[in-house]
Amino acid sequence: xxxxxxxxxxxxxxxxxxxxxECSQTMGxxxxxxxxxxxxxxxxxIHYSYGVNSTEKGDLSSESTVSRxxxxxxxxxLESARPSHTSQYLCxxxxxxxxxxxxxxxQLSVL
Amino acid sequence: GNxxxxxxGPVTLSEEAFLTINCTYTATGYPSLFWYVQYPGxxxxxxxxxxxxxDKGSNKGFEAxxxxxxxxxxxxxxxxxxSDSAVYFCALRPNSGNTPLVFxxxxxxxxxx
Numbered sequence: 597x598x599x600x601x602x603x604x605x606x607x608x609x610x611x612x613x614x615x616x617x618e619c620s621q622t623m624g625x626x627x628x629x630x631x632x633x634x635x636x637x638x639x640x641x642i643h644y645s646y647g648v649n650s651t652e653k654g655d656l657s658s659e660s661t662v663s664r665x666x667x668x669x670x671x672x673x674l675e676s677a678r679p680s681h682t683s684q685y686l687c688x689x690x691x692x693x694x695x696x697x698x699x700x701x702x703q704l705s706v707l
Numbered sequence: 708g709n710x711x712x713x714x715x716g717p718v719t720l721s722e723e724a725f726l727t728i729n730c731t732y733t734a735t736g737y738p739s740l741f742w743y744v745q746y747p748g749x750x751x752x753x754x755x756x757x758x759x760x761x762d763k764g765s766n767k768g769f770e771a772x773x774x775x776x777x778x779x780x781x782x783x784x785x786x787x788x789x790s791d792s793a794v795y796f797c798a799l800r801p802n803s804g805n806t807p808l809v810f811x812x813x814x815x816x817x818x819x820x
Contacts, residue, residue, distance in 0.1 A: 600750075629807060637745070637794050637813040644807050654807070686750055694739065694800050696808065698750025 599623050602687050602699035609677055610707050617672045617702045619687030625697070628670040632656055633684040633701070642685075645670055677706045709734045713797045713811035720787055720818050728782040728814045730771075730797035738799040740764075740773055740780040741808065745794045754782075754795070787818045 600621040609615055621628065630642040641654030645664040659681070661673050670689075674681055687699045714729040732738065739758045743751040755764030760775035769784045780797060797811040 637815065639796070639810045639813070641807055646805065688750070694808070695753050695756075696743070696751065698752065700748070700750050 600687065600689055600697050600699045602685075602702050604702060605700065606703045606705075608705045608707065611678055613677050613706075615674050615677055615704075617674075617685055617687075617704070619670045619672070619699060620668050621670075621689045621697070622668060623689060623691065623697065624667060625689035625691055626667065627690045628664070629688045629690070629696070630654075630660075630662065630670070630672050631686040631688065633686055639686070643672065677704075679706045682706050709738070709799060709801050709806075709809045711797050711799055711809055711811035713795075713814055716794075716813075716815040718814060718816045720816070722789055722818055722820050723786045724818075726782070726784040726787045726791075726816070728795055728797075728816070730780045730782065730811060732778050732780065732797075732799050734778075734799055734801055736802045737775070738801050740771070741798040741800070742769070742771055742780070742782050743796040743798060743810075745796065745813070747793070751796060787816070789818045789820055792816055792818045 603618045626647045629644040631639045640656045642656045643662040645651045685702045688696045690696045710733045741756045742754040744754045745751045755766040757764040757773035763772045771780050771782045794813045794815045796813045798808045
């Protein structure tokens with residue numbers, strides 16, 4: 597049912613590299629979100645956007661940036677990856693009923 | 708502020724057992740309440756929701772009732788199956804402002820045959 601896509605599915609990189617995690621949705625949703633999910637499964641909101649050229653910081657935003665140039669695209673960038681960034685990253689969008697649609701996630705490992 | 712507290716897991720049950728996962732919340736006004744489920748290797752998906760007091764959300768045999776007096780939204784299922792093994796998240800959406808959903812920490816359920 598969900599038309600929200602994340603790439604890559606898995607990523608292993610070295611410390612200090614710049615990476616961009618991709619997220620796209622074809623549902624025309626204005627609201628999009630990035631979450632980091634720790635091994636204990638708790639979700640932490642990193643960034644969110646309520647429309648083109650609108651971005652807000654969540655709880656864990658200090659080491660990453662996002663952009664929203666097109667409605668369907670909401671990439672997340674880590675300027676300098678560290679081992680502490682090793683985690684699962686989930687992208688989501690929501691419709692007018694506030695129902696969230698999640699992608700399958702990107703599992704990031706920083707060595 | 709707004710917060711959600713749900714019972715810690717993991718919860719391990721035998722097939723056909725009764726399931727309850729407790730969820731309580733703190734919020735001003737009348738938030739909307741949700742249960743999301745995350746199956747292994749997947750993102751979260753909406754399981755059920757309730758938007759006002761005394762509403763009952765239901766889906767796939769799961770139910771939860773919005774209890775304003777106890778600020779609770781406990782998830783129940785009468786007879787669990789192995790396929791119900793997943794992580795369950797309780798969440799609320801404040802009814803004021805334009806803020807994202809607030810999630811609980813998740814409860815892992817394992818159902819054994």
